[in-house]
Structures are given as structure tokens and as C-alpha cells.
Amino acid sequence: MDKREIRLRSEAIQELMGRVPHWMVRWGNSLILILIVGVLVISYVIKYPNSITAKVLVTTTNPTQNMYAPITGNLAEVNVKDGQMVEENALLTTFSNNETDKSIRASNTGQVHFVDFWKTGMPVKKGELLFRIVPTDYGAYIGRLELPHHLKMKIDEGDQVRIRIAKDQLMEFEMLEGVVQNITAIANEKGAFQVEIAIGDALVSESGKKIDYQLGMSGTADIITEDLRLIERFFYRLKDIFND
Structure with missing residues (x-):
């Protein structure tokens, strides 16, 4: 039991x-x-866009101008001082090598900055950088980059761009927003196409912080070719699998 x-x-x-x-x-x-x-819901909210990444130079529509020696010779006279404001076409300096005389005039209105302590009689070589003229009005800020043909074909004017400024140029990481506004139709001597990005009249990060412009400021640009959501990418992937 x-x-x-x-x-x-x-x-x-x-x-x-x-x-x-x-x-x-x-x-x-x-x-x-x-x-x-x-x-x-999360797959719909999260964006996972297709993008093209390239190095970008941040500059302006009225950039700083570099003035170079047109010939090898001596400075016959220096007509400006370091930091002086000059008008466009103002005489900066003249050269002489006993064969010919040349002069350099300001390419734009702005402030002259010497790259050396130039004085009358000093020798210079052809192509040597003498002055930089910083404009009084920078104009709008733009980004410039180059792309090979196979990547150039993937972008269009109006594409959104996110620019990460190099960390070594700022105290902290900053992101700028821009839009592709021009793409050259013909490649340059390197076989690359020039792309111009409109940033705006001021450098303002996504967080709302104003960034001080620096000559030679650079970073990395992500050009958004397709602004997809995660769920869209998933279904596109399924479609590709079934089509295969």
C-alpha cells in the first residue's frame, strides 16, 4: 500500500x-x-543612415589670402607694417634682382600678417610665403573635400552633412551640420572631384556652442546618402536576401 x-x-x-x-x-x-x-518602436526611432566619410577643410567664401614672392631677389621696399589694415590693391612690397622689378599688392581688404621680420634689402626666393591677409569679413563658412568618381556618383546636392572637428583643434569634440551645395563635373589633376559644403554664417555646433574659426581648421565629414531608419535597413536587407 x-x-x-x-x-x-x-x-x-x-x-x-x-x-x-x-x-x-x-x-x-x-x-x-x-x-x-x-x-x-526602437527600430523606427533609431536612424542608421548610409553615409560617405571623407576628410574636410573648413574655410570661408572670403578666405585668408597668402602672398608669395613672384621672383627671387631682394626686398626693395616694404610698404606696410605687421598687423596693418590695408585696402584691396594696396602696395605691400616691391622686389628687385637687377634684371626686373616686381611688386605685390593686396588681393583683398584685411589685416596684413608677416610670416617673417621682413625689412628692406632682405633676400627672398621665388614662391616664398611673405604675408597673409586676414579679411575683415569672412563671409559664409564652407567645407571643401575631394571624392573619387565612384563615391562622387553616390552623392547629390542637398545631401545632409555632419562634420566632426578634429579634437586637437578644439578643447572638446564638436559636431557641425552642413549641406552639399556644389559638386564639380570635371575631376582635378588627381582624378578627384571637388565637393563644397554650406555650413552657414556662423560656426555653431549641434549643442549650440559657437566655435571660433581657425585658419586651416579641418575634420571628418559624413555625407548622408540615405537617411534610413533601423527598421527600414532591416527590411531592405530581407528584400536583398529574397531577391538573391
């Missing part, structure tokens, strides 16, 4: 343990549904 009673009780307990309560089934299904909906 004892063995049979134990066996009967054991079977009853096993049957009870194997029976899942209805409330647990209902809540389990609800939890799974909530998780699925949550994943779909």
Missing part, C-alpha cells in the same frame, strides 16, 4: 507540475507582444 500510494501521489504531483497556469500563459504572451512592439 505504501509503495502504491507513493507512486500515485508522485504521478499526481508530476501532472500538477506539468500543467502551466492560464494566468502565466496570458502574461507570458503579453510580455512577448510588448517586447516585439518595443523592438519595432
